[in-house]
Amino acid sequence: MSVTKIKSHCRYCGHDTNHSVLSEHNESSRDEYSFDRAYQIVECLGCDTKSFRDVFEEVEHAYQIAEDEWEVPTSIDVYPRFIKGHRSLNGDYYIPSLVRRIYKEVLLAFQEDALILAGLGLRGTVEAVCNDLEVSGRNLEVRISKLATAGYISRKDAERLHGIRFMGNDAAHDIKRPKTEQLNVALRIVEHLLSSVYILEEEVQGNIETLITEFDEFKELLDKKLGDFTPGDELPIAAILGRDIRRVKDSLANIEPILLSKIDSGEIDTLSKGKIEKYNNSKNELQHYVLSQANK
Template sequence: MTKEKVRNHCNSCGHNTWHDVEGMHSYTHNPDEYHCMVEHAVVKCRGCDLVSFRKVVHEYDAAYPTDDGEWKVPLTVDIFPKQDKGNLDTRYLPDIVDRIYEETCNAYRDGARTLSGIGFRATIEAICNDQEIKGKELSTRINNLASKGLISKKDSIRLHSIRFLGNDAAHDIKTPSRKSLDAALIIVEHLITTVYILDKESKGKLDEIIQKFEKFEDLLTNKLDGYNSGDEFPLQKYLGKDIRLLSGSIKSVESKLDEKIGKGEFKLLSFGKKAKYLDSSDELRHYVVA
């Protein structure tokens, strides 16, 4: 006997798939009270065999005619376990941010939309607290997240939208729409990813711009291991392709390096001649390997 099939969200596959109906029970409410039919079904995904519970309410009293001359009966579908909300790996998050984010996602998953709106706003507050962002009002703290360089100006504009959403939920008891909360979740997860996850995941795997002179010293020291004592070249030769990692002008880096060599604080190089190198248009400072 061929089993009945339905389109149903699968938490394992992450999208709607065909499900076999393994068993079903239905009943109809008293039409004199509210005419509707409720179906309970056990369904199994045809893709991964995950079993879930499906409840469908056919609301006959809310039926309405369509342009095709047919009656449309609204359906309310609930799936259990409910669809997970929030997919971030939270291992890099501080406890306070992890806790607020998880509680908010759980509230959203369980349909507590007003609490979810408040929770997304609270998640931003928690991040500001963890990052020691100053400001009496959240509006100021969001702007300071951008001025501190943790997020972009465009990101801060999006966070203000979540601030509005959270304020409306908390002060006006205004329930956000599902679409608003879906957008808020994306924005908050982008914030968390930017502040906590990207640097941890990319460290050691991708080339990074060098912003501190100490990091430049480490790079130069490693590069000099490939040269012999007495070799004399400009800094560009020693650095090679990795010169692109310098933040700002190489002249400012050279100036700082010259200062440290002059004070005897960087002893791997000494001053050499100043001359053109290969086809350079200008004379370049050369350095002699110690």
């Protein structure tokens, strides 16, 4: 039995692909209103994703485009509905549940052409990210700026997020329906935020060496490195970290005083303060640390 092949949009592939028609039911009328209609179950020949198609041909409104050729207005609806050219985020399971729920509802609103609600939802997604990161402020304008100053996003990213804020405000206060093209760009901006803050942050762990700016991250690296030495060894931080000193080089001036304070208070007992002198022809004198038995 031959298989009918058609072009149709695949929500997984994100574009029009070849599909096979698995099943089809046809209806037609030539009475009060002339039409042909086909209900189809189709399968993408690239990824095997199944969809349902409703193909409606308005024979009643056919018009002539050549001497022996007629054009029949045709509308095609594919279910589940989709956002043309959009592919959902990979790794969205890393996104906190509340933030992810709002993001998913934005996609549903967009798919159903509820563009005002989608615009509001994108603004709400940015608000939810701020709440999750505990970035406070009297309004969203201040909170977006704080996302940048706190290092979660770049200044350019913040400028783009203000555009989301403007669009959400227009939808909320002026009941202004955003254009599909605007929402497509806005969705990409918000997805970039979610990817940067949550998804990439999780995926780089253990795979890519990044700069360390927080003491807790520094302490985790330090504890790992201390296992390579013997109690009684007396070394500066640069010697303990070895090649990994490049990860804390720019932030060591802020991190080392915290380390010294925690050693003085007894909160850290794997190290004690040692001498202050040059190490391996260093330009400056360096604080040395003595490894204690508690490290073993």
